[in-house]
Amino acid sequence: xxxxxxxxxxxxxxxxxxxxxxxxxxxxxxxxxxxxxxxxxxxxxxxxxxxxxxxxxxxxxxxxxxxxxxxxxxxxxxxxxxxxxxxxxxxxxxxxxxxxxxxxxxxxxxxxxxxxxxxxxxxxxxxxxxxxxxxxxxxxxxxxxxxxxxxxxxxxxxxxxxxxxxxxxxxxxxxxxxxxxxxx
Amino acid sequence: xxxxxxxxxxxxxxxxxxxxxxxxxxxxxxxxxxxxxxxxxxxxxxxxxxxxxxxxxxxxxxxxxxxxxxxxxxxxxxxxxxxxxxxxxxxxxxxxxxxxxxxxxxxxxxxxxxxxxxxxxxxxxxxxxxxxxxxxxxxxxxxxxxxxxxxxxxxxxxxxxxxxxxxxxxxx
Numbered sequence: 001x002x003x004x005x006x007x008x009x010x011x012x013x014x015x016x017x018x019x020x021x022x023x024x025x026x027x028x029x030x031x032x033x034x035x036x037x038x039x040x041x042x043x044x045x046x047x048x049x050x051x052x053x054x055x056x057x058x059x060x061x062x063x064x065x066x067x068x069x070x071x072x073x074x075x076x077x078x079x080x081x082x083x084x085x086x087x088x089x090x091x092x093x094x095x096x097x098x099x100x101x102x103x104x105x106x107x108x109x110x111x112x113x114x115x116x117x118x119x120x121x122x123x124x125x126x127x128x129x130x131x132x133x134x135x136x137x138x139x140x141x142x143x144x145x146x147x148x149x150x151x152x153x154x155x156x157x158x159x160x161x162x163x164x165x166x167x168x169x170x171x172x173x174x175x176x177x178x179x180x181x182x183x184x
Numbered sequence: 185x186x187x188x189x190x191x192x193x194x195x196x197x198x199x200x201x202x203x204x205x206x207x208x209x210x211x212x213x214x215x216x217x218x219x220x221x222x223x224x225x226x227x228x229x230x231x232x233x234x235x236x237x238x239x240x241x242x243x244x245x246x247x248x249x250x251x252x253x254x255x256x257x258x259x260x261x262x263x264x265x266x267x268x269x270x271x272x273x274x275x276x277x278x279x280x281x282x283x284x285x286x287x288x289x290x291x292x293x294x295x296x297x298x299x300x301x302x303x304x305x306x307x308x309x310x311x312x313x314x315x316x317x318x319x320x321x322x323x324x325x326x327x328x329x330x331x332x333x334x335x336x337x338x339x340x341x342x343x344x345x346x347x348x349x350x351x352x353x354x355x356x
Contacts, residue, residue, distance in 0.1 A: 056242075056337065057249045097241040103335070129294055136242045138231075145266035146231055148245030150337075 046071035046078075048164050050157045055079055058137075058149030059086045070135075070151055072164045077137070079151070088139050088149070093170035097136040098158040103129060133158035224315075224356035226263040226275035227255060230282045232309065237285035243307065246337045247283060250344035255281070258352045279321065279356060281347075284310040286325055293335055304329055305336040311347055313354070322354055 053070035055062055061084045062068070068081035076087045114122035135151040135158040153161075159176060166172050229251050232244045248267075256264045265272035272278055286308040295303025306329040313322035328343025330336065 057246055095241075099240060099242070134242050136245050138241075138245065140268060141266075143269050143271055145269040146248075147266065148231075148249050150242050150245055 046073045048072045048160050050153050050161070052154055053079065053157075054152040055086075056134075056150040056152055058147060060147075062086055070153065070161065072161060072168075075168045077161070077165060086149075088137060090165050090168035090170040092139045092141070093137055093165060094140065094146075095138045096162045096165060096170055096172045097134075097174060098162050099134050099136075100155070101132055101134050101152075103132050103152065131155040135161060224277045224279050225261060226265060226272065226278045227261045227313075227351075228265040228267065228269070228272045228275075228278055228280050229255060230267045230280060233282065233284045235285050237288050239285050239288045239307070240290065242337065243288070243290075243340055246340040247307070247309070247343060250340050251281065251283070251347060254344040254348035255351055258348050260351060260356075276316070278316050280314050281351075282312045282314070283347075284312070286310055290336060291330070296330070296332060300332065304331045305339045307339050307343055309343065311350065313351070315356075321356065322350060324350065326350070 049069060049071040051069045053068055055064065055066050055068060057064050059066065059079060062079065062081055066081050068079050070077070070079050072078070073087075075091070076089045077093075078088075079086045116122070133153045133155055135153055137149050137151075139147050139149075141147060151158075162172065163176055166176065229248065232239070232247045234244060252264060252266065255261070263271075263275065265275070265278075287306070288308070289304070289306045291305035292303040297303075306327055308325055308327045311322060311324050311326050312320060314320055326343060326346050328339045328341070328346065330338040330342060
């Protein structure tokens, strides 16, 4: 009886060992993607992201007045639409300006429709506007050519981007604190 | 019968071939036209000089970028160089376009649209085009404005359209 128990125990151990040997490669290979995920994590992750940005002018490959996502990725300022992406390395930036402005709430085709409202109703609607931040950059391309680009962002969003870019080596003739004071 | 048809086709083909081959070597009328078109092949556009006029940086950048686009659209130059572009150094017949601020009035889109008569945005710049020896080819004041509808920056578009017309009409 005890001999049978011993044999049964050994067989359980043997099965466990066999299972361990068979499953070891699976553990090994399943660990590999996890490592590659870690390496993905070392790739630049956007630190400042603004999904409601408008490129007013200066995006070579992107049409003027396109909406897109403006983010600081790695050491570059990136503006991405569904069709194209424009990168401006922070070290190529010669100057950054931020200022506040206002934009009408009703624009485009809806604006044309409001003109038809009788008794000056369209004019009354023009009174409704919202504050925005304007971010203006001056930078050079690989040939040394001077470029300028203007973005319009929701209010209060330009300063963090400027701060981040200056920290990464971008030049700014107007310091951030001073810009914040003048904006007030 | 078949052989006769084949011979006819081959004769027609060789006649067409003989007629077209000499034309290939000749410049097309379009080529000749473009050769005449570019008496000066390159222009370099400098950023706006604000002088003593307090112009917001977004207006200055917008003037420069609009000028690049509008001058390119004229089709008068093979190369439109940006300021600082190293490739411009090799251009022998380069002309340079400079803009110097004269006056600026930042109006208000809201005022324009509510009152119609007030709130116009206007920007006046001196436009100078010089050749590679420094001789002045164009020296004019140009005003860009947005009077009724549109954002303030549209004044810079209006300005650059007017400059493009001057460039188009000027013989270099």
